[in-house]
Amino acid sequence: xxxxxxxxxxxxxxxxxxxxxxxxxxxxxxxxxxxxxxxxxxxxxxxxxxxxxxxxxxxxxxxxxxxxxxxxxxxxxxxxxxxxxxxxxxxxxxxxxxxxxxxxxxxxxxxxxxxxxxxxxxxxxxxxxxxxxxxxxxxxxxxxxxxxxxxxxxxxxxxxxxxxxxxxxxxxxxxxxxxxxxxxxxxxxxxxxxxxxxxxxxxxxxxxxxxxxxxxxxxxxxxxxxxxxxxxxxxxxxxxxxxxxxxxxxxxxxxxxxxxxxxxxxxxx
Amino acid sequence: xxxxxxxxxxxxxxxxxxxxxxxxxxxxxxxxxxxxxxxxxxxxxxxxxxxxxxxxxxxxxxxxxxxxxxxxxxxxxxxxxxxxxxxxxxxxxxxxxxxxxxxxxxxxxxxxxxxxxxxxxxxxxxxxxxxxxxxxxxxxxxxxxxxxxxxxxxxxxxxxxxxxxxxxxxxxxxxxxxxxxxxxxxxxxxxxxxxxxxxxxxxxxxxxxxxxxxxxxxxxxxxxxxxxxxxxxxxxxxxxxxxxxxxxxxxxxxxxxxxxxxxxxxxxxxxxxxxxxxxxxxxxxxxxxxxxxxxxxxxxxxxxxxxxx
Numbered sequence: 359x360x361x362x363x364x365x366x367x368x369x370x371x372x373x374x375x376x377x378x379x380x381x382x383x384x385x386x387x388x389x390x391x392x393x394x395x396x397x398x399x400x401x402x403x404x405x406x407x408x409x410x411x412x413x414x415x416x417x418x419x420x421x422x423x424x425x426x427x428x429x430x431x432x433x434x435x436x437x438x439x440x441x442x443x444x445x446x447x448x449x450x451x452x453x454x455x456x457x458x459x460x461x462x463x464x465x466x467x468x469x470x471x472x473x474x475x476x477x478x479x480x481x482x483x484x485x486x487x488x489x490x491x492x493x494x495x496x497x498x499x500x501x502x503x504x505x506x507x508x509x510x511x512x513x514x515x516x517x518x519x520x521x522x523x524x525x526x527x528x529x530x531x532x533x534x535x536x537x538x539x540x541x542x543x544x545x546x547x548x549x550x551x552x553x554x555x556x557x558x559x560x561x562x563x564x565x566x567x568x569x570x571x572x573x574x575x576x577x578x579x580x581x582x583x584x585x586x587x588x589x590x591x592x593x594x595x596x597x598x599x600x601x602x603x604x605x606x607x608x609x610x611x612x613x614x615x616x617x618x619x620x621x622x623x624x625x626x627x
Numbered sequence: 628x629x630x631x632x633x634x635x636x637x638x639x640x641x642x643x644x645x646x647x648x649x650x651x652x653x654x655x656x657x658x659x660x661x662x663x664x665x666x667x668x669x670x671x672x673x674x675x676x677x678x679x680x681x682x683x684x685x686x687x688x689x690x691x692x693x694x695x696x697x698x699x700x701x702x703x704x705x706x707x708x709x710x711x712x713x714x715x716x717x718x719x720x721x722x723x724x725x726x727x728x729x730x731x732x733x734x735x736x737x738x739x740x741x742x743x744x745x746x747x748x749x750x751x752x753x754x755x756x757x758x759x760x761x762x763x764x765x766x767x768x769x770x771x772x773x774x775x776x777x778x779x780x781x782x783x784x785x786x787x788x789x790x791x792x793x794x795x796x797x798x799x800x801x802x803x804x805x806x807x808x809x810x811x812x813x814x815x816x817x818x819x820x821x822x823x824x825x826x827x828x829x830x831x832x833x834x835x836x837x838x839x840x841x842x843x844x845x846x847x848x849x850x851x852x853x854x855x856x857x858x859x860x861x862x863x864x865x866x867x868x869x870x871x872x873x874x875x876x877x878x879x880x881x882x883x884x885x886x887x888x889x890x891x892x893x894x895x896x897x898x899x900x901x902x903x904x905x906x907x908x909x910x911x912x913x914x915x916x917x918x919x920x921x922x923x924x925x926x927x928x929x930x931x932x933x934x935x936x
């Protein structure tokens with residue numbers, strides 16, 4: 359059984375086929391299920407056929423709705439905007455974590471609080487946010503930030519702590535001030551890993567985004583999924599879920615590509 | 628005796644005591660007196676656990692002595708600063724900077740503050756170019772002028788340590804501290820690096836304190852050898868913490884030709900150091916310490932050496 363050997367070396371083409379295989383199996387299984395259900399009941403709404411899904415997607419993307427808008431575009435723009443603002447706010451968490459890792463006073467000030475804050479289930483805060491900030495954008499972005507901020511801050515803190523003390527001593531003997539140690543020695547060294555953590559937390563960001571949108575919004579991918587749920591419009595919901603996942607996957611992929619390109623020294627180590 | 632200010636490094640009655648983890652105290656350094664004059668290449672050896680690294684951190688300013696005084700260039704060290712250059716065994720370069728940027732790092736820090744570097748990034752391009760050129764001359768002296776654009780991970784261990792030495796020298800320190808810098812290298816690279824260090828020392832006449840656990844390296848490199856050891860005895864019933872048990876001039880001039888390694892004086896000195904400092908079963912009495920270097924001095928308490936007995 360040479361397939362299961364640790365030192366197996368599949369050819370490029372084989373590797374590609376292997377990567378595609380689970381996707382193909384999933385699509386086929388779905389198509390088969392749809393076929394069977396539609397054979398029993400041609401009106402079945404639970405498992406639309408592939409062509410119905412494609413049609414649903416086409417209508418959302420290329421046909422104007424009653425307000426003359428292209429729904430998919432409007433929803434995508436609204437959700438992407440929230441996602442990007444949320445992620446941008448997370449860079450504040452990176453700075454908080456960096457200072458916690460380097461300055462003992464900042465560590466004592468924030469560490470316990472962050473650890474506690476990290477355990478507060480952000481979704482439980484959602485009603486409070488809606489009451490405090492109203493139903494508009496602020497509360498949805500606040501949910502994303504509150505949900506992911508402590509994780510990023512604590513991760514950055516641990517990474518900043520893990521930078522060998524020799525490096526810090528060395529920088530000081532070369533004449534660096536404390537802030538120069540933080541911003542020219544420690545931050546650039548841990549930044550690729552911090553980006554990796556942010557990337558892995560895209561899932562949580564999207565989760566909080568949909569949670570916020572499902573309760574109060576006028577546009578957004580999550581909002582649309584919950585609205586059309588009332589009409590059992592699986593032919594819209596399923597393409598939207600796939601589209602949302604594709605967007606998150608593309609975001610993840612682009613960050614990974616950026617790290618590989620920009621931080622060669624880190625990847626090669 | 629010369630004034631304290633004339634010495635590059637000066638330690639007087641230095642003790643370092645740590646909590647031992649069981650609520651007690653453990654003395655690591657016991658009454659260290661040491662003076663090192665400028666331009667000397669001094670090596671420090673000792674058995675493991677003798678407090679070499681502790682002494683090193685005191686001089687560097689990472690830690691403060693429990694008692695006594697540590698002066699570098701006549702001033703007390705409260706934190707690591709530009710007066711002391713340093714070369715470590717591990718993590719000796721910044722992994723995120725290219726080799727040339729590593730060397731230019733100290734120069735840039737002297738030139739720009741963090742904010743001026745960012746705010747006027749474009750305006751200062753020319754000045755940065757000049758600094759990089761200066762860094763390049765330091766790098767070229769190590770024979771690695773062509774490797775400037777590489778990152779540290781692309782260099783071999785020996786090359787990395789060469790760059791680390793260039794980086795430390797470029798910042799223009801008063802003294803250079805080296806903590807087992809060649810400890811992780813293979814034997815032949817290590818000998819190359821020793822010759823390289825002697826070359827650099829001859830060119831710059833830098834005051835160097837070189838810590839190592841390798842006797843061979845200590846005797847070959849140094850013009851003065853210090854042995855720090857916890858294996859000695861005094862007239863007190865117990866003695867704890869390391870003292871300088873040997874402080875001598877290495878015979879044969881300095882720097883030495885490579886064939887010094889095959890001379891009888893060399894073998895004899897190594898055997899002596901091993902006997903006097905490194906053997907736990909043989910504890911030489913304080914009165915018999917070999918402190919023959921011209922700068923050697925010490926203070927002794929009356930209980931440690933009862934002159935009447």
